[in-house]
Amino acid sequence: MVSTESGNEVEWVSEDTWFFPLSKYKEKLLQFYDENPTWIQPAHRMNEVRNWVQDHLEDLSITRPATRLNWGIKDPEDPNNTIYVWVDALVNYLTTSGFGTKWQVGDKDTGIWPADMHIVGKDIIRFHAIYWPALLMAAGLPLPKQILCHNHWTMSNRKMSKSIGNVVNPFFAVQRWSLDALRYFLMRNGSYKGDMDYANESIAAIYEKDLQANIGNLFNRISRVRNSKWSTIEAVEFAKAGKFENLKDILPTTSPGSDFLSLEKSLQCLPEEIRTNMDNNQVNHALRCIFSLLQDTNRFISETAPWKIVKEKKSDENAQTRLNWVIYRSAEALRIAGIFLQPVMPEKATQLLDGLGVKPERRTVEYARANADLDYGTGPALVSRQPDAFGSMFPPVAGIELPDAEVVAGMEGPKNRLGRVVAALAKEAQKALEAEKTQQVETKEPKTKEAETKEAETKEPETKE
Numbered sequence: 001m002v003s004t005e006s007g008n009e010v011e012w013v014s015e016d017t018w019f020f021p022l023s024k025y026k027e028k029l030l031q032f033y034d035e036n037p038t039w040i041q042p043a044h045r046m047n048e049v050r051n052w053v054q055d056h057l058e059d060l061s062i063t064r065p066a067t068r069l070n071w072g073i074k075d076p077e078d079p080n081n082t083i084y085v086w087v088d089a090l091v092n093y094l095t096t097s098g099f100g101t102k103w104q105v106g107d108k109d110t111g112i113w114p115a116d117m118h119i120v121g122k123d124i125i126r127f128h129a130i131y132w133p134a135l136l137m138a139a140g141l142p143l144p145k146q147i148l149c150h151n152h153w154t155m156s157n158r159k160m161s162k163s164i165g166n167v168v169n170p171f172f173a174v175q176r177w178s179l180d181a182l183r184y185f186l187m188r189n190g191s192y193k194g195d196m197d198y199a200n201e202s203i204a205a206i207y208e209k210d211l212q213a214n215i216g217n218l219f220n221r222i223s224r225v226r227n228s229k230w231s232t233i234e235a236v237e238f239a240k241a242g243k244f245e246n247l248k249d250i251l252p253t254t255s256p257g258s259d260f261l262s263l264e265k266s267l268q269c270l271p272e273e274i275r276t277n278m279d280n281n282q283v284n285h286a287l288r289c290i291f292s293l294l295q296d297t298n299r300f301i302s303e304t305a306p307w308k309i310v311k312e313k314k315s316d317e318n319a320q321t322r323l324n325w326v327i328y329r330s331a332e333a334l335r336i337a338g339i340f341l342q343p344v345m346p347e348k349a350t351q352l353l354d355g356l357g358v359k360p361e362r363r364t365v366e367y368a369r370a371n372a373d374l375d376y377g378t379g380p381a382l383v384s385r386q387p388d389a390f391g392s393m394f395p396p397v398a399g400i401e402l403p404d405a406e407v408v409a410g411m412e413g414p415k416n417r418l419g420r421v422v423a424a425l426a427k428e429a430q431k432a433l434e435a436e437k438t439q440q441v442e443t444k445e446p447k448t449k450e451a452e453t454k455e456a457e458t459k460e461p462e463t464k465e
Helices: 022-035 043-056 085-096 122-139 172-177 181-191 200-223 232-240 256-262 264-279 283-302 306-312 317-339 346-356 406-409 418-443 449-457
Strands: 061-067 078-083 120-121 147-149 153-155 196-198
Touching: 022 122, 043 122, 078 085, 078 232, 085 122, 120 122, 122 172, 172 181, 172 200, 181 200, 181 283, 181 346, 200 283, 200 317, 200 346, 232 317, 256 283, 256 317, 264 283, 264 317, 283 306, 283 317, 306 317, 317 346
Parallel strands: 120 147, 153 196
Antiparallel strands: 061 078
16 A cells, blocks of 8 residues: 555554544534635535535544654643644744743734634645644634635646756746746746646746836836837926926827727726736736736837937927827836835836835835826936847846757747747756656665654554554
């Protein structure tokens, strides 16, 4: 017989242990789940937990013999036994939040407990949603307010494992694309519905599609242009002076005037969309809303063509107002997006807001709505020049197009740059995986009995006497 989790052979043992009467709390747990149907998110995890309590709940072994596990906390009433590591770990939530310490000022004070939310992986949901609430009920303490259960990132659709050797090297991605870009990729592509597969070529695609071509391109178009024909500070000053109040009266009749107003709905709706998604723990949806606004803004600039409006200023006295309107609304989209992106991309969001001239005290959520800040902006470029791509917010990634013949061969099919980058990285990742497998065959040694025993002691027992 082998373990379904580790694949190791199961060894049947018999030893003395103390049990927590978990089965005694079956009805209390089920009642709590029924009264708090959204306590575990997403909903299908609540169903899994409830079904397990209903059909499989047994008393829980909470000690291990000190002769086998001597590095844990000793049972205060039985020195021959050590407290099971998961009981010890769960109680850390209480001690860290101040319960039983100087933070506690009275018998009814539990520090900052209960937690607003536990964020846990699907492999430890049983400990947090069954064992932990039962222990708290036994102690007469309040339960955490909510549990958010996430899935796993996989490699080649297999669970990452040190023993298998398919663990991601995050330093490679950080060095190539930056920490903020990696964080954005993980938050954007994360899902509660199923496991997500990690691949460097996917990060490359997101880096070019979302970060370079979307937010980076938009910032360069309005704030780091290769001319001195407009500035965000002048555009914001026009808004502050109320010079856009009669905008509809000065829109051109020869082209669709609606182009100049096409961004308004997206700007007005974004804050509520962000709030709704964040309240529902849908960070990935919130990020997609932000970048949908940025896509709309890039389209808005292409449709209104401020570089053409500049040429109309000599013959049309209202052209300057229309030009500043385009720059102002585009800057507003970037400013609002920058504020909302701070938790996910703190360094890049700061760089963006600095580049727009947004004051540090005006980067909070109350300013993340259209027209909420009329005191920011930067002046026009002093000289006409091409922007420096490698000095931009999301510079080209050096070292992607390798001279390696195999990598170049893998790039022959795609015609556009993004396709070539993805193909190159896919080939690069494949070669790295093959090299890693070869190294494992050459160097892997069988795990010692001592190592297997120590690993087993830190996990929930796979068998029971």
